[in-house]
Amino acid sequence: MQPRPPVVTIMGHVDHGKTKLLDAIRETHVMEQEAGGITQHIGAYQAEINGKTVTFIDTPGHEAFTAMRARGSQVTDIVVLVVAADDGVMPQTIEAIEHCKDAKVPIIVAVNKMDRPDANADRVLQQLSQHGLVPEEWGGDTVAVKISALKRQGLDELLDMILLQADLLELKADPTAPPFGVVIENEVDPGIGIVATVLVQQGTFEKGMYLLSGESVGRIKAMLDESGRPLGKAGPSTPARFIGFSEPPQNGDRVYGFKEKKKAQQIAEARISHREQEQLKLAAPRVSLEDVFARIREGEIKELKIVVKADVQGSAEAVRDALLKLAVEEAKVDVIRTGVGQVNETDVMLASASQAIIVGFNVGITANARKLAEHEGVQIRSYQIVYKLTEDIELALRGLLEPEIVEVPLGKVEIRAIFHRDRNSVVAGGMVVAGKAQRGASYRLKREDKLVFEGQLSSLKRFKEDVREVNEGYECGLRIEGCTDVQEGDALELYVHEKQESIDAAAHPSAVTET
Structure with a gap:
């Protein structure tokens, strides 16, 4: 076992300065690239601090991305909870605290935006105390640091606290053990195929290794760091973008590395066999469109069926969860499929057969899909901001309600x-x-x-x-x-x-x- 870099997740309410803080630490400018100024994908990066490597995970701050933020707390060693000094504790702040407590992850509070004239750090600390985070200066055990990510103030103290907490945790891993990691994010790149960001937790991945994820086996064609530079190896606590998956992995899935394909294939086949046996045990009669229609009529159910396509799986899940939360009296949303990549002909045919609409989030529409949608009368709506998407769907739900x-x-x-x-x-x-x-x-x-x-x-x-x-x-x-x-x-x-x-x-x- 050897010491490994700590994995630090930046969490907090939307617009409280999480990405700006990470930007200040890494001296990069990732925030401007996000639609609407809100981070919508988990990003994993490494930075050198006082000669030591630290891995940072930037989780989206928007309320809809609860599931992604929860995954962040499951792979992290330390959470930096960013709270704006002028805004105070907000719903997503409380949500982040709950995730961290559930995962038993230590929290360091960063009271941000101290450069604002209406900043009130004492009010923030008082609010945090009400949720069990009592600062050390008040006799508690929570480290709280006052910073300004914009002015680069207080960052050295915050980084020192991160390194101190990491030393106390005595983090170790075996770089020679059979490698495995956790999928942080994945997407389908039209040029190179499936790309997944994997945080290595044990062992060392190397180019050419075979990958086992779920029931599929692939091979590492390339590994890239956060800047797109090739990596020959990726050891514990290293985030790397893997190219070579045969099927898109699920976010939060474990990925295992093998030098021989045979071993990976045997495990994959065993998993498939186990799943099929379980499905036989739970086999239920097939549901036809006629049965569904009859059930809807009998129950007088009003539904808006939706096919969701997004550029990355995290966004697809987040959009799905946001839509399922919508409720307008008797109407509801039924997300019949979520997927990654451009809207294609398969999506259109499913929507046509199911009387559904298609919602695309940061994705395009293939030419054939567009023609088929016109022929089948299927509506496709594309969005870049999740707020606008949910707003439009809620209006549609109101249109589906029985008239007053x-x-x-x-x-x-x-x-x-x-x-x-x-x-x-x-x-x-x-x-x-x-x-x-x-x-x-x-x-x-x-x-x-x-x-x-x-x-x-x-x-x-x-x-x-x-x-x-x-x-x-x-x-x-x-x-x-x-x-x-x-x-x-x-x-x-x-x-x-x-x-x-x-x-x-x-x-x-x-x-x-x-x-």
């Missing part, structure tokens, strides 16, 4: 005479004094503005002839059923229930690409 039922006044009839009264009904004559009377309309029977009875007008006559309606200023005969307490001078207020159509999502233009 509202009460529409029809008219008023004044009772002028009682012709017949039996055990359960009254036949009366009246004058339509406002609006109109309509057979089948609902009514409220009132006496001196007090409610006597409510019912539905089943019979309406004009000169002994059955009629559908009688207009204002004309007399009419009517039968009131279910009530015998009717007197001359009473009034019937008539109304109907009508559907009030909600605003269709198509009426809201959006700055997105639509096919």
Whole structure:
């Protein structure tokens, strides 16, 4: 066992300065490359600090990327929790604290933006104390450092605390053991294929090794560092971009390295066999489109079915999770597929068969898919900002809701005479004094503005002839059923229930690409 570099994850609320802090440490400019100024992919980088190597993981700060941030806490040794001094503890700050506590990862608090005139570090520390992070200066055991990533102030102290905490953890790994690592992120590059960022946890990966991930076997064609430079070897705590996977790995999956393909293939086949056996045990009848339709009708379910495609799996998962959180009364989202890469013909055919739309996040559309979508009448919408995506889908959900039922006044009839009264009904004559009377309309029977009875007008006559309606200023005969307490001078207020159509999502233009 040999000492290994610490893995440090930068976490915190959106726009609190996580990427700016990492940018200051590495003296690079990754933040400007992100759409909307918000980091949307996990990035893993290494930096030299006082002669020691530290691996940093930058997790997205947007609320939708909870799953990615959770994965960050599972592979990390130390978390630097960034809290803006002018903003204080926010929902994602609390969420990050919960992830770290669950993973039992030590936290170093970086109170950022101390250069702001409205910065209030004491308020931040007070808020953190309420969530179990009591700073050392207040008698607790949480290290809190006041910094300004923008002005590069307090960074040396923060880095010293990171190195000190790493020394206390006595981090070690065996670089000679069989290698394995964890997938931090993956994407499909149109030019070179599947590329996955792997954080090595044990052993040493070398170019040419065979890779086992899930049930698929590949071979390392190349390993690159965060700057795209080739790596010959990648040891413990090293983040490397692996090229050579045969199938896209799942984020959070372990990746194993083998010198011989046979061993990797045997394990992959054993996994496939085990999965098939488990599927046989849990086999369920196939669901046809007819069955699905029948179930929807029986349950009166309203769904917006969506196929999600994104440039990297982390984004696909995040978009899926954000969509599944949307709920507008009786309507909901059903994400029937999530995938990585351009929108293709397979996606279009699935959407067509399932009556779904396709949402693309930072991806293009193949020419054949575009033509097929036009032919099949499948809508494809492309986005770069997750906020806009969820906003548009929520509007679409509102358009799918059953129209609101509202009460529409029809008219008023004044009772002028009682012709017949039996055990359960009254036949009366009246004058339509406002609006109109309509057979089948609902009514409220009132006496001196007090409610006597409510019912539905089943019979309406004009000169002994059955009629559908009688207009204002004309007399009419009517039968009131279910009530015998009717007197001359009473009034019937008539109304109907009508559907009030909600605003269709198509009426809201959006700055997105639509096919």
